[in-house]
Amino acid sequence: MPAAIGNRSRGVARSANGPMPSIRATSSAPAGLPLLCHPSTRRRIERFSAEKVNTMGRSRRRKKLPAEPVEANIESMSHDGKGVVHIEGKATFLVGGLPGERVRFLYTQQRRKYDEGRVVEVLQASPERVEPRCAQFGICGGCSLQHQAPAAQIQTKQQALLDALEHLGKVEPETVLEPLLNETPWGYRRKARLGVRDVPKKGKVLIGFRERGSSFIADIEQCHILHPRVGQLLPQLSQLIEGLSVKRQVPQIEMAMGDETLVLIFRILESLNEADRQALAQFGAEHQIEIYIQEGGLDTIQPLSGIPADLNYRLPDFDLSLDFLPIDFTQVNTGINRQMVSRVVEMLDPGANERVLDLFCGLGNFTLPLARRAGEVVGVEGDAGLVTRGRANAKRNGIDNVDYFTANLYEPLEQEPWLLQRFDKALLDPPRSGAQEVLEHLPKLGVERIVYVSCYPGTWRGMRASSAISMAIGWFPRGSWICSPTPPMWSRSHSSKRDDRWD
Known part of the structure; x- marks a missing residue:
């Protein structure tokens, strides 16, 4: 039997990027003999593709997309888990394909520099293709790589990281x-943040991630x-929300979990009555x-209950235990976080007489482990609440x-007082927007090693390093996100002038 991918449940769910077709593939099927998706599914896909409007942030005339599927070989995979093909020299990013596969796809978006599409048939499957565990894979936006074997996922992410470093970070x-x-x-x-919506036509309240490229809840x-x-x-x-008087006024549930305690935060747009409570x-x-x-x-x-939850992770x-609040930023994957903290401390290798600067330090995820090895650590964070909890965690430990x-x-x-101090080494763990503004100060502080x-490798634009070590981290198995710790070794003569050629 051929291995089904994509949506394997009841029909095709509605999506702003188009219905996700049922796709079937077999590595033994000869090229040119595709296994078709259901006719009704194909009609919906073709109708959607023909009517897709490219807004590009402003009003434009309706542009008709090609209605017929296009056949292509997937060359590689992008950093966000999409298959990459080139049609007449123009890059097209495809949802649902793997490198080495021959597929048929429908366009869902055509832009000036690149196009987007969705695989509807796999003519020749990759040996890396596996059966997705989730029936809603391809519709739900929570995962993007369930159709790829775990070992292959890591290889794909590692190569995507290296490609991104070269093309985005120039490193x-x-x-x-x-x-x-x-x-x-x-x-x-x-x-995680889960969307919530009462859908009378389905006769229930939907809870989960949103559909890919859509506001609908999967x-x-x-x-x-x-x-x-x-x-x-x-x-x-x-069922719980279905029974509340405000069931149509609960748009979101946020989960935050420590090593033992689980917290659910219910976003409520109207006041609860006593029965709801x-x-x-x-x-x-x-x-x-x-x-x-x-x-x-x-x-x-x-x-x-009026009593705060006891949230912490070890x-x-x-030999550390860190307390946090449900709204605090913490890493989603406890096992990987433990490994990464250990690896980062190993890479930075602070000495007992060295001073370390930890920028974007949060509540102390790296700060306190570094303090177990270094002579002194200074943490800098923009969120005053996280700084308060960081100090409390230091005292508690x-x-x-x-x-x-x-x-x-x-x-x-x-005018920052810590900028008047000297440091031997530094750690930066910024958000996606990067750390370019503060990065230029580090050579002036005497910093010789940075992790x-x-x-997002694009944040490394303008960095110049004599050596670097990179690795992809499996924060999100089944997802396409990548995280990478890299230590550039700065020389004292390193120029702090920003290079904007790639911005």
Whole structure:
């Protein structure tokens, strides 16, 4: 029997990027003898493709897309998990394909510099193709690589990282370390925001990730990437909200999980009545979940019981336990985080007499482990709340060689007191927007070694290093996200002038 990919459930769900067809593939099927998707599915896909409008951020005339499928060989995979083909020299990024496969696809978007499409038939399958575990794979936007074998996923991400470093960051590493792998490729995710919507036509409340490229909530009964305490609880959560008086006023549930404690934050647009509160409290007690309510901004988030949850996670290699609040940024994958922290400390290799600067330090995920090895660590973070919890975590773990500062690292930093100090080494773990503004200060501080943790290699533009070590990290098995710690070795004569040629 051929191996089915894509949507294997009841029909095709609606999506802003077009319905996801049922795709079937077989590595034994000869080229030119495709296995077709259902006729009704094909009609919907063709109708959608013909009517797709390219807005490009402003109003444009309706542009008719080619209605007939196009046949092509997938050459490689992009950093976001899409197959790459070239049609008449123009790059096209395809959802649902793997390198080496011959496919048929339909255009979903045509742009000036590149196009986008969706695979509808696999004529010749890659040996890396596997059966997706989730029936909604290809529709739900939570995963992008379930159709690829786990080992191949890591290789794909590693190559995507190296390609991105070359083309976006203009960096060529001298050494590439082995990727960090997750021992548990399923049920790893401990932080997530789930959409909620009451859909009368379906007769239920949908809870889950949004469909790919759409505002619709994917109709899933179980999520295999969420921690099982939530991923297997979606039907019960749906029934809970169905029974609330404000069921149409609950747009989101956010999960935050420590090593033991699970918190669910219910975003509520109208006040709960007493029956609603009792139902939520009973649900929390039955499933050992701490229920929080958010009726406005972040400052309105409160535990339903009035007693804050005890949230923390451990870093066993450093004998540390870090407390955090449900709204705090923490890594979604506990196992990988432990490995990465250990690897980063190893790469930075702080000495007992050395001073380390930790920029974008958060609540101390790297700061405190570094303090176990270094003489002194200074952490700088823009969120004052995280700085407060970082100091509390240092005290709780008996660490007294850490100092924290609150500073917006995207604003001019001439008067910051920590800029008047000298440091031997530095760690940067910025958000996707990068750290260009603060990076230019580091050579002036005497920094000779930097470890830069990035989820977007484009942020490395303008960096000049004599050596670099890169590795992809499997934060998101089944997803296309990549994270990479890289230590450039700066010389004292390193120029701090920004190079904008690739911006």
